[in-house]
Amino acid sequence: MQGEDSQSARPPDADSDSDSESSCSSDDGTYAPFPFAVERVHLDISFNPGTTVVTNTMHISPAHPGQQLGSAAESCKQLVLDGKKLQLLEIHLDGKPLPPQAYTYNQRASKLTLHSVPSSSFELCIKSATHPEANTGLQGLFMRAGIYAAACEAMGFRRISFWPDRPDVLSRWTVRLEGDVAALPVLLSNGNMTAAGQLPGDRHYAAWEDPWPKPCYLFSAVAGKLSVHEGSHTIASSGKQVAVRIYTAPMYEGKRDFVLLSARAAMAWDEAMWGREYDLDGYAMAGVEGFLDDACETKGISLFHVHLLAVTPATHTDEEADESLRLIAHEYFHNFSGNRVTVRDWYQLTLKEGLTRFRDQAFAADYDAAASAAAAATCGTLGSSSGGSSSGLQQGQYEAALLQNIATMAQQMKTAAAEAAAAPAAVSSAPASAPAAPAAAGAVSGPAFPCSWHRVLEAQGIRRDQMPEDEGSLSHPIRPCCGTSLDNLYTDTVYDKGAEVVRMYHTILGHGRFYNGLQTFFQQHDGTAATCEDFCQAMFASSPLASLAPAMMRWYDTNGTPELTIRTTYSPAKQTLTLTVKQELETAKAPLLIPLKVGLIGPDGKDLLLHLMPATTGSSKHIKQAGNRKPSATMPSSSYTPTEVVTPGLCGSECCSMVLLLDSWSGSWVFSRLPEKPAVSLLRDFSAPVRLHVEGETDKSLGFLALHDSNPFARWDAVQRLMTRLLMRLYKVAERAAAGGESAIEAALAAAPGVPPALVAALQAALLNDELDGQYKALMLQLPGVMELVPQMDEPDPELLWMVKVHVGLQLARQLQPQLEQLVQQCDSKLAAAGEAAVGFWPPAVKLRAARNAALGLLSYMEDRQLQQQLLQRYYSANCMTDRLAALELLADEDTPARSAALAHFHDTYRQQPSVLHKWLYVQAASDIEGNVENVRALMRHASFDITDPAAVSALLGGFSDSMVNFHAEDGSGYAFMADAVIEVDRVNPIAAADLAECLADWDMLDEEHQQLMKAQLRRLAGTKGLSADVREIVEDALEEDSSDDSTD
Structure with a gap:
């Protein structure tokens, strides 16, 4: 670990500058189109150990006549291309080599300028070399575990070849890949394969053609020793068979069935729900070790971190399987909302990501309902005399029923949407005594996407992750302003709040008019780069509510939580x-x-x-x-x-x-x-996505809603508001006693009024209700997170708030102990009777596990030795990762021999599976045992931690930031350690380091002592030489908030 005064030079493969999109903007910061059109491109990539040679042949013409170029027209005499860390070998213009004086390659600015180009169409061929083996930044072309992969979003293609690296330059692509037959037997790229063959010297090639125009960020290539798992999807209208292929390293064979089913379900749903038929001969997914992001969409072949493609109950929890399902769907849905219609500039990112996140959320809820119905039809109910045994488990029948259910549900919604949209808008001039008539736009039998536990989970995520981001020093609207580093645009606000904005269109317009608006958007902008205004205009195009569009657009440019x-x-x-x-x-x-x-x-x-x-x-x-x-005091409502x-x-x-x-x-x-x-x-x-303040709200009124509200979110929210009121009341008690130390705090909390009966009654009712979904019960039992509460309070002490939360958890566990233990026993019995079905991602088993493990989690607040032994026994006897990890997480929060034994066993069991060991890293780092910072520091030197793998960095260091006790330690050691880690990771991967730095940016929401400790580390980072632009932007933005506060004072 490099100390504060011992900064080493940054290696050549790590960035000291940040990619920008200045080429999309004119001098005044407004959008300026590129003055040329790249109509066609042929890319030839020759993979060789150490150096890969790329020959890029572009067919270029001045921008189309009639296009409003403004000042950009003056640059038509010159052609400026992006190119970063490339070795320029040759340039040919219309077949003739260009002399050196005809161009300038400014490597510091990453720009190649051709000083004079023809005023008509011309062919430009550039040959360059790159070094993927040395690319630890994992943008552009890189190699991990013997596999080459190209990841280009947002600005990675400039690291592969010279190009106008911006999303509004769309071209038709052909690609030829060449490599050693033995080392790289599989060569993949976008579109459809058109040719393949052998070459001299034990080499071979594969040629690919993508018939759809796309920007360079949607290019990809994968080459290596890959095993394929294949299925198919049948397009309902034509009967065309689409090959669905999953490529991973051979070690993951036999572990890809769940993902194949997920992809087929997503394709069937998107086709039936939104009429989006797949447009190529095949769809591929490729898994790469150490991928920078979880996944990225590229036309015809999506890239994933391999742990998302090799998903089994033995290595993945139920939550991870659900995450994989949603990401598989998300990347596939981008085929239309992102690929066929892309973004004009990167500040419009929420246009594709918010829309696609909304689509994957809707799909996940439908999948859950379809899977549960399919499980009941083919296997019965777990724990029944006829259902759940291995002899009754018919996986093939289940999959067929699930896919049929998905298609049927989606088609019914599509039909209902068409009928609703065709009906006239409802208008009522009825007297006050008559009930208002439903608006025709929403006249479907029930909501298009019924509220379920999935919707509660999404709302919880907004409150836990996005709203604190909205309140902190890095607050930004879903469409950030120009000037933000592109690598720092990929935030919870852009994705998740962006999805909430799309959902609000759906809520306001009704499913029918939303469906029509989405079809209009896809049709009008197919093959183009669009803006958020284009989407809003399409949504309101056929709606009587079109006059509301300006108010809706304010969501795009306003930060903060209303x-x-x-x-x-x-x-x-x-x-x-x-x-x-x-x-x-x-x-x-x-x-x-x-x-x-x-x-x-x-x-x-x-x-x-x-x-x-x-x-x-x-x-x-x-x-x-x-x-x-605006309201005024004298104006009546x-x-x-x-x-x-x-x-x-x-x-x-x-x-x-x-x-x-x-x-x-x-x-x-x-x-x-x-x-x-x-x-x-x-x-x-x-x-x-708002907060509520209800005047006159009481525990009693909330308790009534928590018992009787028929809306799943509103009922859960009533419980959360009860918990929040209790935590805030007790925090004030603890704050008054804090001067007397921990014993005084504990005494004050013990003497204060305890858990309100309304909360106990609501949770008891939920625990005893056999009709409630198990995953919904699990959410009902979860206390609000500390950082979820912080933005709602007046600069609290996070450690003190954590103590209060532990106290409340203990009181709830004691009062609910009989019901919690009864639920655990019931779930155990049903799972035991289910046999083999209880092991897999079988919906009834998943729901039982969720409820049981949540109950065990609440019981663990009691710190009972007998429970510790029970958890250790559950750890060893677990037949799936969900149960094993649930026990391990609960054991890890107490420094006991049981904890040590379980952690050692987990490491020894999964030492050959790096992705599984990320869980081992996270569990230890996020543990709330006191003084854990030195353990985490030691883990950074452990053989099982790979600092070049962003997933490992996120597990260990992101996990540490989740520990309220250690990250927010009163001596500042947690903040100092995190700053050290940011500096070290930044030398390897600036984007991963910037993600870590964000956890130091929320100082302004904490109490004065923690503010000063956190700002001290931010200032240390700001003074660090060689800090990447990505990290520096996070640090300076956070400190700018400090400067603005000082000036206000």
Whole structure:
């Protein structure tokens, strides 16, 4: 480990500068199109040990007549190409070699400039060399474990050949790969293979052609000793067979069945749901060790970290299998939302990533429902006398039923969408006594994507990861401004909040009009590079709500998390309830368009039909739009006429849920026919990425919702809000006692009012409800994370907050112990009776394991020695990775002999499987045993840790940042260690180092002592010589927040 004063020089394969997209911008920062069109390209890559030679033949012409070039037209005399760390060998223009004075290669700026090119079409051929074996940055062409691979998003192609490396230059590609037959028997690239053959010198070649235009970031090539696992997908409309192939190193043979099924399911779903038929002869997935990202889409062949393609119950947990399923689908769905329609510039990244993340979320929920139905049909219920045994397990029948279910469900939604979109927009001029009619745009039998545990998981992720990002010093909108390093654009905000914005279109428009809008977008922009404005325009093109588009677009350029303040007023005399909503966001210059899905619940716990009274002002039409006026203290809420859109809810065709559209700073709605005061269910389905502040909210009112709310998200959210209120109350108790030390804190917490009965009752009901999904139960039992709570508090001490969380976990475990133990026993019995089915990713078994392991997790707060021995026994007897890792994680948080024995056994068992050992690294690094920093420092020198593998770096060092006790240690040792690690990783892989540096950027949300400790390390990083641009941007942005705070003071 290099210390603060002993910085070594950066090796030549690590970047000291950052790729930028300045070529997409004019001098004033606005978008400027490239002045040339690269119509066709032929790429010839000759793989040789140490040096790979690339010959790039481009057919170039000036940009198409009529294109508005602006000042870029002046540059048509010159051609400027990007090229980084390349050895330039030859340049030919129209077949003639160019003399050296005809061009300039500025290696520091990574630019090749041809000083004068023809004013008409011309052919440019550039021959260059690159060194993939030395490329530890893993961008461009690199080699890992004997396999060559090319990863080009966002700016990697410039490390392969000279090119206008920007996403708005689309070309048709042919590729020829050549290499040694023995070392590189498989040669893969984009599109369809057109030729292959033998060459002298024990070499061979393969030729590929991609018929669809694409930018260079969608190029890829893979070469090496690869084993293939093959299946097929049949296009329903034509009967065409599409080959589906998975390529990995031979050691992963027999471990790719789950991924093949996942890919086939994704292809069937996208075709049936959205009409997206695959457009090549085959679809390939290639697994690479040490891949920089989890995965990337390239046309016809997607690249993955190999652990995502070789997925088995023996090596992967159920959660990892679900992650693999979603990523397999995500990369495939990019074929249209990203490949056929790409982005104009990288600041539009959320256009493809937010849309595709929304699509993979919808698919995952449908897959879960289809898989559960297929399991019930082919195997029965686990634990029953007829279902679950190995003799009853018919994998082939199950897969066929699952794929059929996927296609049927999606086709039904597609048909319903067409019928709904064809219906006229609903308009109501009915008197106040009549219920409002559902809007035709959403008139499908129930929500298009019903709220399930998947939706709760997505909302939890937004709160745990994205909202803290929104509140911290690195806060940015889903479409960041120009100037941001492209490598730092790939954030939770761009992906996950971007997906929430797409989902809001779906919520607002209804499935039918959303479907039509998506088809319009794909059709209008096929083969082009589009913008977020293009998507918004397509969505609202056929909608009566088109006037809301400007308010919707504000989501793209506004950072931060909106807070909705909710006030309800019930009138017994009028039998009405008035719901007043106010939106607040410091960074918003004008109100955002916020869909708030609500329901009303009667005293008997049942959903009520919703009768929305006509607005007191404005039009009597069913759809009403408010003006964008800021509220004032003298202006009554009835002056506002906010938009309302009704969507069907849980009462079939009757209306038990409504989506209220708020596009002003505040608005009010009045519900009638309410003889008794109802409970208000808010933010159903997590209809917008906002925080709620409900005036007059109590433990009792939340407890009622936690017991009776029929909406899965809203019920879970009521439990979370109960937990959050409790944690914040007790934090104040602990804070007042903190001066007296740990014993005083513990005494104060013990004397304070404990867990409210409403929370205990809600969790008991969930534990005893056999109808609840096991994965949903598991989510109900999870306490909010510390860093999830921090942005909602006034600069708390994270260590103290962690102590409070442990105290609450212990109290809950004690009060729920009988129900938790009963759940564990029930799940154990059912899994034992299931036989072989309990081992695999069989939906009923997955759900039982999730519920049982969550119950064990809550029980582990009791630190019971008997439970420790039980966990160790469970570790050794586990027949799948899910159960083994669950036991290991719980054992790892206590420094006991059982912990040491289990960790040693895990390492010895999986020492030959590096991807599995990443779990071993993470479990130790994330452990909350005190003084763990030295253990993690030692693990950085362990033979099982590979600093050149980004997945290993993320597991060990990212895992350490998850430890509240050690990362936020009061002596600052955790922050100092992380800064050391950032410097060391930065010498190898700047992008991986920048990811780590982000955990030091949230200082402004913590208490003063932790702020100073964290800022000291940021300043040390800022003063480090040779720091990469990627890391420096993170550090300087974080410190800039400090400067702005000082200037404000």
